[in-house]
């Protein structure tokens with residue numbers, strides 16, 4: 001089952017890379033694939049030093065513009081972003097991380113008690129509370145339609161006057177998505193960071 005699912009998502013990803021992104025279509029991946037990857041430790045490397053730059057950039061924007069407000073960490077994985085944010089968020093009421101993978105959030109709960117981590121798929125559900133800052137770190141393209149859906153999602157999850165932080169690893173197809181977001185929103189700030197291996201991320205903050 002999981003092997004068939006993997007083949008399906010591999011073909012879909014190839015199609016996405018070739019054409020689909022041009023039409024504003026995202027590349028959602030099924031829960032089974034994520035559960036297996038987190039079970040096998042495939043994302044543990046996100047804690048490594050070479051991955052740290054974009055996390056630090058998000059924290060910088062949060063501190064500079066977010067005024068210590070509450071945070072929704074969408075697609076939080078094992079809580080790596082929270083590891084970087086925890087000095088600035090002391091009250092568990094001020095943070096909710098959620099991820100499609102129960103394996104990922106179970107690990108996050110174990111690492112960061114008493115902070116809140118829930119299993120949730122942003123293509124299906126939204127949290128029942130609103131936040132001052134909503135962060136999508138390397139996951140916004142897993143929406144089925146990353147531009148239309150983000151806007152509807154923020155209507156339900158962002159407090160009035162709140163900010164959104166998006167970070168994406170550099171892929172050519174993400175440039176299309178960045179253009180759509182830049183056309184739609186006025187960025188308060190943005191930056192690109194490059195690590196010692198030449199891997200690049202772009203991070204932005206905006207008010208919808």
Ligand SMILES: C[S@@+](CC[C@H](N)C(=O)[O-])C[C@H]1O[C@@H](n2cnc3c(N)ncnc32)[C@H](O)[C@@H]1O
Nearest residue numbers: 034075076077080099100121122137138139142
């Ligand atoms: C590249 S990882 C980034 C993880 C995390 N943001 C971090 O900084 O460590 C992408 C994450 O998006 C999550 N994800 C993918 N599709 C999702 C969805 N539809 N709803 C919620 N989370 C999703 C995956 O499970 C994975 O944890």
